[in-house]
Amino acid sequence: MPDTPQILCLGAMLWDVIGHSPVSLRPGDDVAGRIHQRPGGVALNVAVALARNGLHPAILSAVGRDAPGEALIAETERLGVATDWLWRDGPLPTDLYMAVETPDGLFAAIADAHGLEAAGTDILAAMQDGRLGSDDAPWQGTLVIDGNLTRQTLAMIAASPFLARASLRIVPASPDKATRLTPLLDHPNAIFHINRAEAEAISGQQYNCAASAAEAIVAIGAARVIVTDGPRLAADAAQRLSTITHEPPPVTARHVTGAGDAFLAAHLAAELAGLPRAGALERAILAASAHITAHPVTGKDHA
Numbered sequence: 001m002p003d004t005p006q007i008l009c010l011g012a013m014l015w016d017v018i019g020h021s022p023v024s025l026r027p028g029d030d031v032a033g034r035i036h037q038r039p040g041g042v043a044l045n046v047a048v049a050l051a052r053n054g055l056h057p058a059i060l061s062a063v064g065r066d067a068p069g070e071a072l073i074a075e076t077e078r079l080g081v082a083t084d085w086l087w088r089d090g091p092l093p094t095d096l097y098m099a100v101e102t103p104d105g106l107f108a109a110i111a112d113a114h115g116l117e118a119a120g121t122d123i124l125a126a127m128q129d130g131r132l133g134s135d136d137a138p139w140q141g142t143l144v145i146d147g148n149l150t151r152q153t154l155a156m157i158a159a160s161p162f163l164a165r166a167s168l169r170i171v172p173a174s175p176d177k178a179t180r181l182t183p184l185l186d187h188p189n190a191i192f193h194i195n196r197a198e199a200e201a202i203s204g205q206q207y208n209c210a211a212s213a214a215e216a217i218v219a220i221g222a223a224r225v226i227v228t229d230g231p232r233l234a235a236d237a238a239q240r241l242s243t244i245t246h247e248p249p250p251v252t253a254r255h256v257t258g259a260g261d262a263f264l265a266a267h268l269a270a271e272l273a274g275l276p277r278a279g280a281l282e283r284a285i286l287a288a289s290a291h292i293t294a295h296p297v298t299g300k301d302h303a
Contacts, residue, residue, distance in 0.1 A: 011146030013061035014095035016040025042146035049265030051080030058082035062119035147172035
């Protein structure tokens with residue numbers, strides 16, 4: 001039996017197909033550019049970034065029993081992420097995400113996560129049947145949860161005894177899916193990693209900065225919230241603690257897909273290493289900045 005992991009990433013695991021246009025686009029434009037494919041999905045992006053930080057995460061997700069699924073698992077394991085507890089019994093093919101990026105940022109994207117949605121609560125089986133934990137012997141560790149999961153799955157996580165001892169890190173997949181996370185808002189062990197648009201989607205209000213957004217989500221019940229706002233100040237707000245902020249360095253973005261996942265992974269790795277809130281926020285911002293300035297195909301720094 002594989003060793004029980006101390007970090008689990010729960011959610012989307014799929015192939016990213018990313019097109020990079022060298023120029024700004026309008027609807028209907030057809031331009032020359034670069035297209036590449038890589039392992040992706042919020043949960044897997046975080047897991048891979050954690051592995052790059054020297055940690056040993058595992059992924060809980062749904063992967064099809066098809067050639068793309070086999071290739072995705074092999075590449076995921078090569079990148080240092082354990083895949084022993086995947087759910088692979090669904091009838092659907094391995095999920096895909098397709099995006100087009102321009103010098104202005106993300107132009108458009110489509111996520112086909114039907115396999116994950118069809119799996120529903122079945123992807124939690126290993127945490128209930130004794131392989132990783134059970135109601136009587138809850139798994140203990142850090143669980144990263146992404147908003148691609150169904151509302152039913154997220155509601156089950158919020159109330160489940162088999163996760164009563166876990167520390168939760170919550171990340172939406174997009175503003176459109178952020179409201180799925182409301183069952184976890186008042187979970188005492190949850191830390192939310194969201195951007196300002198996602199905070200606005202959760203609360204139904206608009207904010208002029210990350211600090212006000214983070215404090216507002218704390219005010220409606222969250223224990224701790226970290227909010228990013230693109231090139232503007234990021235903030236960390238928590239119950240009974242002062243809000244802290246940090247400003248990202250000025251950079252020229254080359255690609256943006258996965259930047260929030262790099263932020264979360266660096267923040268979690270920093271706190272697991274013992275850094276205080278301010279130090280963890282700074283390290284996370286630097287990791288996200290390095291991600292968006294790296295070459296979109298090779299992953300190497302622009303310098």
